Amino acid sequence: MTILLAACAAGLFAVGTYLVLQRKLSRIIVGLGLLTHGANLLLIGSGRRGNPPIIGFSDVGSFSDPLPQALALTAIVISFAVTTLLLALAYRSWMLTQDDEVEDDIGDRDVARASVLEEEIHDQETAMTDGVLDPAP
Amino acid sequence: MSWLVPLPIVLPLLGAALSILAGRSRLAQRVIGVTVLTALVGVAAVLLVAVDRDGTIVSRAGAWPAPLGITLVADRFAATMVMVASVMLLGVLLYAIAEPGVERNHVGFQSVYLVLAGGVAASFLTGDLFNLFVAFEMMLTASYVLLTLGGSREQVRSGMTYVVISLLASTLFVTSLALLYAATGTVNMADLAVRMAELPPGVRSAFAVLLLVVFGIKAALFPLFFWLPDSYPIAPSPITAVFAGLLTKVGIYAIVRTQTLFFPADSRPGTLLLVLAGATMIVGVLGALAQDDVKRILSFTIVGQIGYLAFGLGLFTVAGVAAAVFSMVHHIVVTTALFLASGLIERTGGSSRLTAVGGMVRKAPVMAALFLIPALSVAGIPPLSGFVSKFALIDAGIVAHQYPIVAVSLVVSLLTLLSMLRIWAGVFWNPVEEPSVSIAAVAPAVTRRPAMMLSAAAVVVCSLAVAGAAGPLYGLSNRTAHDLLDRTDYIAEVSRR
Structure with missing residues (x-):
């Protein structure tokens, strides 16, 4: 039992x-x-x-x-x-x-926002460098 | 004298009931609240003097002898804690009455607050592990209501986390109670202490760790602290002050009580506690350094300070436990004072974000002093009480040859000072960086509120009194530590017929 x-x-x-x-x-x-x-x-x-x-x-x-x-x-x-x-x-x-x-709690939201921001900056940077390295034909 | 022991529980509960009946008139509610808590301070003082002079006082409900009936026990540890807690409860209630906010807007505030007071006193005074569970629930249920009074989106979100975590901890508590009862056949604390000796050492250690987890959640020990910095800052400032000052310390009280009373020296988890203490200190202070909101910085600082209390207990020497008891008194008073000061900052500046407020040292010099004194005390600057507490802890650590934790606590204490200075610089010295939208809305309300200042000042004066009376208080802590580690007196008093 x-x-x-x-x-x-x-x-x-x-x-x-x-x-x-x-x-x-x-x-x-x-x-x-x-x-x-x-x-x-x-x-x-x-x-x-x-x-x-x-x-x-x-x-x-x-x-x-x-x-x-x-x-x-x-x-x-x-x-x-x-x-x-x-x-x-x-x-x-x-x-x-x-x-x-x-x-999500406040800390999680801040981290998420920061990572999105970082990604955007990263995307912009890669876009820029891509632009420099690959001149338009 | 044994009729005095139930009073700290009965008085607030009676007051709570009267307060509900007087719901129509806020004035009557205030008179009831302040009278009851003033009476509580008086009872606690008489109890402390009597216990310190004559030894442990036991109250048996219905005159049933110890393992059968419900016992309330006032030993030096419990009486000291009830004394400090009742003074803080009164101070915060006066602040809450003076602040235009939660107390004014909610009919239930006074009565729920008194239930919280009764729950805190019951957790300190109970001599029965199951009643400790009931007392915890009384205190926690009141705290759920207080945390979510107002019912805004943020409050409901963080309140939810808090309730779920606390309920989980309570469930774990009931589980360990069931296992303890199955193993020993009793829930009376003194009886448990006797019967625990008959269990195999492995089972004893398992119980020690189980109880440590249960109360570690309430005390916010690493790695069980995540709920605290998320939920405390959301509540209105007087409520945060009483939570920060008292609720986590009730968790630590339960850890100290169970670990010292139930377990003989060989099955106390000393090393584990020291490791957890170190981790709690480091994580707490690093969290505090990473935040940019006064209340969130202070919440992480509490977590860091809990580490110090665990450090003192983890040594399991008279000096270590005495330092832990003294530090508990110091932390209760100082964290309450800090959160009341942060409430003043929020009220005057319209925000508690470091970037949104600034230059307050000119605008509000008295408030600056009210913040600076407890802030320096937390960081351990002499001659404030924090210095005495840290000195005693480090001294005990060196005597016990626990050098790593001593080193950690010294570094953390320096970083705590840094985090306090960040608040000081951000709020009082630096100009406003990004004015928040809410300032315009709040600005008309920024009038001089001497009553708020006075009640916050009273709590700060209490923290100075802890420093001023450090000698006698440390003597009391020392006697308390003797009682806690020796435990024969406690067991004998409870089981006497």
């Missing part, structure tokens, strides 16, 4: 990591959701399994460990809230840009 849970968590982590690395915001959010599910499964898997931990219901020695379940519940609530916020942000981003692709 623990191995099954661990395998599920591993699968969720793999798919989540793949999705988080995409450029579409919607996929990133789904990816994060899957990642948090993986973490929560792992949390549930970290405790001992057994009968419901209610005194009088079964033998105390066969109780399951209730603490990881409580922890997982808290973690689920928190990730739920943050995912909602993320969705609101993504919606806002879509309203502003009409696209759900993650934009």
Whole structure:
């Protein structure tokens, strides 16, 4: 059972990591959701399994460990809230840009602009030298 | 005295709730915010004095004994951090009230800000690793809202990156919590410290590195810092100031706490931390030199300074950790002051680009002084607090025979001075090179704002006070470092019934 849970968590982590690395915001959010599910499964898997931990219901020695379940519940609530916020942000981003692709950051844009500029200068230079070296027939 | 320990968490949260109820009146919200944070400063001061005199104070929720119930622990380290953080939170709130901007325009600012304050205090005071996760989330969720207040395109873009990275770090935190619980069967920090000793050394080292990654993302350690210089400069200046001053230091606090408390001397990743510290310093300062915007330069400078804190911890000697604790206090105050000064620059000049502002030393001499003092302090010029912090770090490094990192930190400190002087030359001395379009729009708003100046000045005075009280503060840091590395006192106090 623990191995099954661990395998599920591993699968969720793999798919989540793949999705988080995409450029579409919607996929990133789904990816994060899957990642948090993986973490929560792992949390549930970290405790001992057994009968419901209610005194009088079964033998105390066969109780399951209730603490990881409580922890997982808290973690689920928190990730739920943050995912909602993320969705609101993504919606806002879509309203502003009409696209759900993650934009380049300022540094990336500067580098891209600089390289385009360099290319243009390079093109001009080659054009000029070509002009000098190959006189019109 | 144990009833004092939950107050720094409860007071801001109560204040936040009241602030929402008083949403109609900004004045009432301001009174609530300032009163709560002033009370927080008072509580923190009493707590610090009591803890330093009588030793660690533990508060048990519902009187449940340690590994079962939720514990809050105020030891010297936590109490010192709560003290510094509450003073900075109050200073930045006063600045935010004085600045015509984010606080005035958004009903939610005050209450979210108080939740952030409660989250920061909870991260410092918690004695339970899972509660550290909850406290982090409280602080981070508030910071997501603060970062994207206004919802402009740039804010949403950089806020998105910030939220995704933080959520990923939190997921990793939950994962390591699950693994820790599976291995030890507890999430209480003192209990973890005891049970960690029973694990094989390899597993212990794996946990040490896992926790380092989790908190390294929040603390912006190399190579996990990329999100910081991209997201911090976009927020309004008081918010950037509180993020820069407090949030990264909470990450460093968690690193110091977990690495010293959980792991015995043989499985602490000392060399790894020193290598990361060196890389963080170099990358941070080189990034700062390459930028041409005051806020972006300062953001990279924070990354560089985080390297110094990791350097002190990585030595794992009393002198090294003491220097790291002292430097944390210094960095919290000084980075907050620097970002408030950059807010003043932006407000007066209409832009924070070096080329778009200039010649301010004549126009605003007081502002120039408010920037210069923390700037020189960050670079480590005596007699300011940065000098004391760097001197202590380098001294500890030499005593521990870690010469490469000492050399790196000296060179980086020189380059930090260079990057600060670039701001000084660009903003205060040189004439305006390319006036930005926005100046015309902002210029009418450039009136004297004594309240903004005063609140920024108060934070700068705090940074001077850190230098002035360096002797007693260093003594306190030394005792803190003893407690942190010895850990028997912490464990004994928490597990006492």
